[in-house]
Amino acid sequence: VPELPEVETIRRVLSEKLPGRRILNLQTHHAKPLRPQSMAEFEKQARGQRIVAVERRAKYLFLRLEHGSLLVHLGMTGQLFAAPVVLRPAAGKLSLPDQHTHVILFLSGGMILYFRDIRRFGKIRWVTDEQMGELLQRLGPEPLSSKFTVEGFRQALTRRRTSIKALLLNQAVVAGIGNIYADESLFRAGVAPQTRGATLTLAQISRLHTSIRRVLREAIRHRGTTLSDYFDPESRKGGFQARLKVYGREGEPCQVCRTLVRKDVTAQRGTHWCPACQPGPKNKTGPRLLNKSRNNPA
DNA sequence: CTCGGCCTGCTC
């Protein structure tokens, strides 16, 4: 589920609620999300510690503790819910905990934090600062930071034979983009998803760089995209789904040129795009324009 | 680099 905008939304909510609270007690109900750490080790390391800050890098969340951090990755269906003890059974429509709630943290000040993950692709475990550093080191630049430059992006794409879609999903190229925002960025930049990295022009790379940043910022402003499973820690939905231009819109007319939005598979992922607005190697035809906003489908 | 696997639940 959650890509950078959703994880950032979660971070912002949690950073209002968690810092300063102590993990008074905790329960682990399923071993898989903790692996390779054991349930006992996780509980031992986290119990009694105070939460200092909540940070994000790419799609990873960190609850920084006095010693080390709780590393959280939400995978496809992971969720974090924070609820006051009194309201416990009424955290949204869910009655928590349920059979998909794998970790529960009982915090000081009468708050409970739940980690829930239906498909169990997500992770939560305690890491040292050193382990955290190693993990983060393998990630490419944060797209919304000044470390993400057109020049650096260009260098990461040259000589690459794979599709730009695969490269955008590669967290070492740029960190935090997932399937939704890859498709939306490519549409807004007017670049076909199948285009090989090495064949992109500087103009295309530059447009993509801008589109990525614009889309992510706009999605954060709208608190992320809720297609089905994504809710923030207060059980609120995101609002960006209404602003998606191609993702999930296969068969609908393109909002720019009325060509039907197509869905196929690129980089082993469902890929949504407008063949007219995103001319590629196979279709050199440009978009059939309704108005004159050629360079700016967004 | 591409593919299958990891999981459950929902839609066709």
Next chain:
DNA sequence: GAGCAGGCCGAG
């Protein structure tokens, strides 16, 4: 019942 889903990792 098959196929698909917002992610990632390891095998070949």
